[in-house]
Amino acid sequence: xxxxxxxxxxxxxxxxxxxxxxxxxxxxxxxxxxxxxxxxxxxxxxxxxxxxxxxxxxxxxxxxxxxxxxxxxxxxxxxxxxxxxxxxxxxxxxxxxxxxxxxxxxxxxxxxxxxxxxxxxxxxxxxxxxxxxxxxxxxxxxxxxxxxxxxxxxxxxxxxxxxxxxxxxxxxxxxxxxxxxxxxxxxxxxxxxxxxxxxxxxxxxxxxxxxxxxxxxxxxxxxxxxxxxxxxxxxxxxxxxxxxxxxxxxxxxxxxxxxxxxxxxxxxxxxxxxxxxxxxxxxxxxxxxxxxxxxxxxxxxxxxxxxxxxxxxxxxxxxxxxxxxxxxxxxxxxxxxxxxxxxxxxxxxxxxxxxxxx
Numbered sequence: 001x002x003x004x005x006x007x008x009x010x011x012x013x014x015x016x017x018x019x020x021x022x023x024x025x026x027x028x029x030x031x032x033x034x035x036x037x038x039x040x041x042x043x044x045x046x047x048x049x050x051x052x053x054x055x056x057x058x059x060x061x062x063x064x065x066x067x068x069x070x071x072x073x074x075x076x077x078x079x080x081x082x083x084x085x086x087x088x089x090x091x092x093x094x095x096x097x098x099x100x101x102x103x104x105x106x107x108x109x110x111x112x113x114x115x116x117x118x119x120x121x122x123x124x125x126x127x128x129x130x131x132x133x134x135x136x137x138x139x140x141x142x143x144x145x146x147x148x149x150x151x152x153x154x155x156x157x158x159x160x161x162x163x164x165x166x167x168x169x170x171x172x173x174x175x176x177x178x179x180x181x182x183x184x185x186x187x188x189x190x191x192x193x194x195x196x197x198x199x200x201x202x203x204x205x206x207x208x209x210x211x212x213x214x215x216x217x218x219x220x221x222x223x224x225x226x227x228x229x230x231x232x233x234x235x236x237x238x239x240x241x242x243x244x245x246x247x248x249x250x251x252x253x254x255x256x257x258x259x260x261x262x263x264x265x266x267x268x269x270x271x272x273x274x275x276x277x278x279x280x281x282x283x284x285x286x287x288x289x290x291x292x293x294x295x296x297x298x299x300x301x302x303x304x305x306x307x308x309x310x311x312x313x314x315x316x317x318x319x320x321x322x323x324x325x326x327x328x329x330x331x332x333x334x335x336x337x338x339x340x341x342x343x344x345x346x347x348x349x350x351x352x353x354x355x356x357x358x
Contacts, residue, residue, distance in 0.1 A: 039076070042066055042083075049074065049089065058093065061085060061100070070107040077112070080119070094131070097121075098166065104129075117166060136163065168284030176277030179248045183269030186245075189314025190272055193249035194256070196307040205299070208246070208306030215239055245313070246304020251276030 039057040040047065042064040049055055051071035058076035059066060061083040068074065072089030080100040088105035094112040095102065097119035104110070106126030113131040114121070121135065183190055196204055215235075222232035252268065255275025259266045266274070283297035308314070 051089075070105070117163070118170075164288050165285070168281065168288070172277050172280035172284055175247075175251075175280040176273045178244075179251055179276035180269045180273035182245070182248050183252065183267070183272035186314065187268040190245075190249050190252050190268060192314040193246065193304070193307045193311050194253040196311045197250055197253060197303055200307075200310070201303055204306030204310055205303045206306065207309050208302030208304070211239075211305055211309060212302055242308045242313075243301055243305050246306075246308045247279070247301060248272055248276050248304075249307060249314075250300050250304045251279040254279050 033052040035054045035056065036049075037056045040055065040059045042059065042061045044063045046064060047059070047061070047066040049066075049068040049072040051069040053069075053072050055072075055074045055076065058078065059074070060079045060081075062081045063083050065084045065086075066078075066080075067086040068089040068091075070088045074089070074091045074093065077093040078085060078091060078095045080095070080097040080102065082099045084101045084103070085095070085097065086103045086105070087108045087110070089107070090109040090111070092111045094115070095110065096115045097117070099118045101120045102114070102116070102122070104121075104123045104127035106124045108124070108127040110127070110129045110131060114129060114133045116133070116135040118136075121133070123129075219232045219236055219239075222228040222235065252272040252275055255266065255271030255273070255278075258274060258278075259271060279300065283300060286296045287293045
């Protein structure tokens with residue numbers, strides 16, 4: 001089990017890095033006045049470039065800390081993911097920070113661009129940046145969907161594919177964490193909903209599609225009557241939660257298939273978390289495709305929603321009651337015992353001849 005989880009974590013890390021980076025074995029704290037040749041990777045560790053040191057290569061920091069002293073020089077790009085970067089020397093390259101913190105001291109000289117995605121930038125008054133600064137926050141809730149990107153609607157305008165990919169990764173991580181919590185709190189419900197998805201995908205998809213079409217009309221009619229506006233709000237929230245729970249149930253089934261593939265057994269929370277993470281990545285990356293990318297996520301959503309409804313939020317494992325309401329049950333035919341044929345007559349012994357009477 002540990003080996004399987006390690007493989008999955010490596011795959012996720014490879015997606016986040018997006019490209020292999022050559023790494024040369026170097027000490028975390030090189031001697032003063034030395035020159036380091038080759039790219040560096042710092043994962044959960046500390047790297048310090050002392051005064052007079054030179055790094056001829058790029059650096060990737062993941063959850064670690066890297067600092068450069070006054071008089072040091074880096075000839076390459078710096079990529080920071082969830083760590084801390086402190087610069088007091090010169091950098092001849094670009095700096096990209098995703099969810100980390102970048103501190104530029106008074107003697108810092110950046111001969112390149114700074115791209116900050118959900119990161120914190122602290123710049124001293126004496127720091128020099130010979131380039132542009134781009135600061136953006138991840139679009140978790142799609143606040144620009146109405147006027148710029150609209151991920152789930154065809155023919156949308158995709159102006160920044162890189163930002164869309166990074167947003168998809170963040171959303172997938174958030175969905176994976178949420179799925180773990182749901183798997184811990186409602187393991188049996190998630191199992192039952194996933195069972196409905198597997199056993200009756202067409203019925204679940206039909207019910208989900210019908211709900212998506214009818215529910216907005218009903219909610220609009222309820223909202224027209226001012227008295228029932230609170231009811232429409234509660235129903236809207238319930239519909240959103242049902243969509244979310246159905247998506248997690250489909251992800252749970254994906255996690256179970258992965259566990260079977262690795263010949264191991266996972267707790268429902270782990271299956272839900274890993275499966276929902278991968279499913280969110282697939283649907284999110286597919287959503288980047290213009291015109292037809294939204295189809296996969298839409299199908300998963302309506303099937304999961306239908307399974308939630310037919311299973312009564314996981315309280316019924318199969319849709320037997322739905323079948324009984326739609327399809328007439330066949331009349332049971334009681335077997336008829338075959339008619340026993342009469343037994344053949346037993347042969348009678350011929351009468352014995354009478355003895356001659358004397």
